[in-house]
Amino acid sequence: MVVILLGPPGVGKGTQGARLVDEVGWVRIATGDLLRAARREGTELGKRAQAYMDEGELVPDDLIVAMVREHLEKLDAGTTVLFDGFPRTVPQAVALDAMLPEVGRKVDGVLLFEAPDEVLVKRISGRRSSPEGRVYNVYFDPPKVEGKCDVTGSELIHREDDRPETVERRLEVYRTQTSPLISYYDAAPTRVMRIRGDGEMEEVWAGVTDALAAELGVEVPGA
Ligand code: AP5
Ligand code: MG
Numbered sequence: 001m002v003v004i005l006l007g008p009p010g011v012g013k014g015t016q017g018a019r020l021v022d023e024v025g026w027v028r029i030a031t032g033d034l035l036r037a038a039r040r041e042g043t044e045l046g047k048r049a050q051a052y053m054d055e056g057e058l059v060p061d062d063l064i065v066a067m068v069r070e071h072l073e074k075l076d077a078g079t080t081v082l083f084d085g086f087p088r089t090v091p092q093a094v095a096l097d098a099m100l101p102e103v104g105r106k107v108d109g110v111l112l113f114e115a116p117d118e119v120l121v122k123r124i125s126g127r128r129s130s131p132e133g134r135v136y137n138v139y140f141d142p143p144k145v146e147g148k149c150d151v152t153g154s155e156l157i158h159r160e161d162d163r164p165e166t167v168e169r170r171l172e173v174y175r176t177q178t179s180p181l182i183s184y185y186d187a188a189p190t191r192v193m194r195i196r197g198d199g200e201m202e203e204v205w206a207g208v209t210d211a212l213a214a215e216l217g218v219e220v221p222g223a
Helices: 013-024 031-041 044-055 061-073 090-103 117-126 164-178 180-186 201-216
Strands: 002-006 027-030 081-084 109-114 127-129 135-137 191-196
Touching (some): 002 013, 002 180, 013 027, 013 081, 013 135, 027 031, 044 164, 180 191, 191 201
Parallel strands (some): 002 109
16 A cells, blocks of 8 residues: 655654554655755765755655655565655656556555644744654653653754744745645545644544544554
8 A cells, every 4th residue: 555644844744654654564755854864874865955955945856756766666565655745746746656556556545634834833843853753842742861862862953944934935835836736636536534733642643543444444553
């Protein structure tokens, strides 16, 4: 199966996605995390992506599609893929639809998270991230030891693009370039599952597990 996490910055895609990985063993492909890893490693892709990311702009579609293709080709046939932050534009969705049949897959469902901008801005201002892509929040979900990841002990960082000016731009980019994907998937034979993203983490999780059970027949243990 292939499931897409869609929604504005700060809505909880990474948070809910990490929990799905832990609890149902899906494989998450998070393009933002892959790009940040490429930057840390100083690869050509990382260097090309840097300026776009720091300004809150999207990285060009061709670079993203090539990166995703490389990761998809490495996956075992039986795994469920969870895309986080991809596709981000209609051309990326079209490219994905063209590429999936080559690996014997199709998009089965889209989890669409929605929340008001004030909620997103507050969450992003409190976010701290580990280099491995785990997220915490100084207001809502602090780590056990300040500034350190609970799992790996790595130093937590405040993402470069989480500055207030850049966050405004990312919200604008979501509205203009990414939200057209909602009508794209509404028109496709894909289940679009609308999830209220502004509740507490457990409430959002309940929305996710209920939708997956009702729409895709996926039972999450313990949910
Ligand atoms: P990316 O890394 O994908 O960032 P994003 O979409 O802006 O989303 P975020 O990671 O900011 O938010 P999230 O929804 O994951 O929220 P989280 O769970 O962390 O992309 C970054 C950049 O890379 C882009 O701007 C672009 O430049 C580039 N890029 C990436 N993919 C691309 C693509 N496909 N095409 C082109 N360019 C691409 O939660 C946020 C905070 O809130 C956390 O602190 C969390 O602890 C907290 N929180 C979560 N849920 C709750 C809750 N229910 N209650 C309280 N707090 C909560
Ligand atoms: Mg994220």
